[in-house]
Amino acid sequence: MPIKNTRLPKKPLWCQRCKKVIYRYDEWKVSWFKNEEICTKCASEEDIIRTRLVKAGKNPADYEGCGYLP
Numbered sequence: 001m002p003i004k005n006t007r008l009p010k011k012p013l014w015c016q017r018c019k020k021v022i023y024r025y026d027e028w029k030v031s032w033f034k035n036e037e038i039c040t041k042c043a044s045e046e047d048i049i050r051t052r053l054v055k056a057g058k059n060p061a062d063y064e065g066c067g068y069l070p
Protein backbone atom coordinates (compact mmCIF):
# COMPACT_ATOMS: atom_id res chain seq x y z
CA MET A 1 0.00 0.00 0.00
CA PRO A 2 1.45 3.38 -0.93
CA ILE A 3 1.65 5.95 1.80
CA LYS A 4 -1.26 8.32 1.59
CA ASN A 5 -0.41 11.69 0.14
CA THR A 6 -0.20 14.09 3.03
CA ARG A 7 -0.30 17.40 1.23
CA LEU A 8 -0.63 20.68 2.98
CA PRO A 9 -4.06 22.27 3.17
CA LYS A 10 -4.61 24.67 0.31
CA LYS A 11 -5.19 27.68 2.47
CA PRO A 12 -2.80 30.58 2.51
CA LEU A 13 -0.61 30.51 5.58
CA TRP A 14 0.46 33.68 7.25
CA CYS A 15 1.05 34.76 10.77
CA GLN A 16 -2.11 36.35 12.14
CA ARG A 17 -0.03 38.41 14.56
CA CYS A 18 2.88 39.87 12.58
CA LYS A 19 1.31 39.13 9.14
CA LYS A 20 4.44 37.37 7.96
CA VAL A 21 3.80 34.87 5.19
CA ILE A 22 4.59 31.33 6.33
CA TYR A 23 6.01 29.19 3.57
CA ARG A 24 6.67 26.00 5.48
CA TYR A 25 4.12 24.08 7.44
CA ASP A 26 6.62 23.43 10.25
CA GLU A 27 6.98 27.20 10.73
CA TRP A 28 3.33 27.45 11.67
CA LYS A 29 1.93 27.13 15.14
CA VAL A 30 -1.25 27.81 17.05
CA SER A 31 -1.04 30.49 19.71
CA TRP A 32 -1.13 29.32 23.32
CA PHE A 33 -3.04 32.35 24.52
CA LYS A 34 -5.24 33.29 21.57
CA ASN A 35 -7.14 31.60 18.78
CA GLU A 36 -4.49 32.64 16.28
CA GLU A 37 -2.25 30.88 13.82
CA ILE A 38 1.20 32.33 14.29
CA CYS A 39 4.76 31.94 13.05
CA THR A 40 7.53 30.35 15.08
CA LYS A 41 8.98 33.79 15.88
CA CYS A 42 5.74 34.90 17.54
CA ALA A 43 5.42 31.47 19.16
CA SER A 44 8.87 31.84 20.72
CA GLU A 45 7.78 35.23 22.08
CA GLU A 46 4.86 33.44 23.71
CA ASP A 47 7.32 30.94 25.19
CA ILE A 48 9.09 33.89 26.83
CA ILE A 49 5.76 35.11 28.24
CA ARG A 50 5.05 31.63 29.60
CA THR A 51 8.48 31.52 31.23
CA ARG A 52 7.78 34.91 32.82
CA LEU A 53 4.45 33.63 34.15
CA VAL A 54 6.18 30.65 35.75
CA LYS A 55 8.79 32.95 37.31
CA ALA A 56 5.93 35.09 38.66
CA GLY A 57 4.50 32.00 40.33
CA LYS A 58 1.63 31.59 37.88
CA ASN A 59 0.54 28.58 35.92
CA PRO A 60 0.65 29.18 32.12
CA ALA A 61 -2.04 26.52 31.70
CA ASP A 62 -4.46 28.89 33.42
CA TYR A 63 -3.94 31.30 30.51
CA GLU A 64 -4.40 28.81 27.70
CA GLY A 65 -6.85 30.31 25.22
CA CYS A 66 -7.47 33.33 27.44
CA GLY A 67 -7.72 35.61 24.39
CA TYR A 68 -4.99 38.08 25.32
CA LEU A 69 -1.29 38.17 25.97
CA PRO A 70 -0.71 38.27 29.72
Ligand SMILES: [Zn+2]
Nearest residue numbers: 015018039042
Ligand atom coordinates in the same frame (compact mmCIF):
# COMPACT_ATOMS: atom_id res chain seq x y z
ZN1 LIG B 1 4.46 36.14 13.54
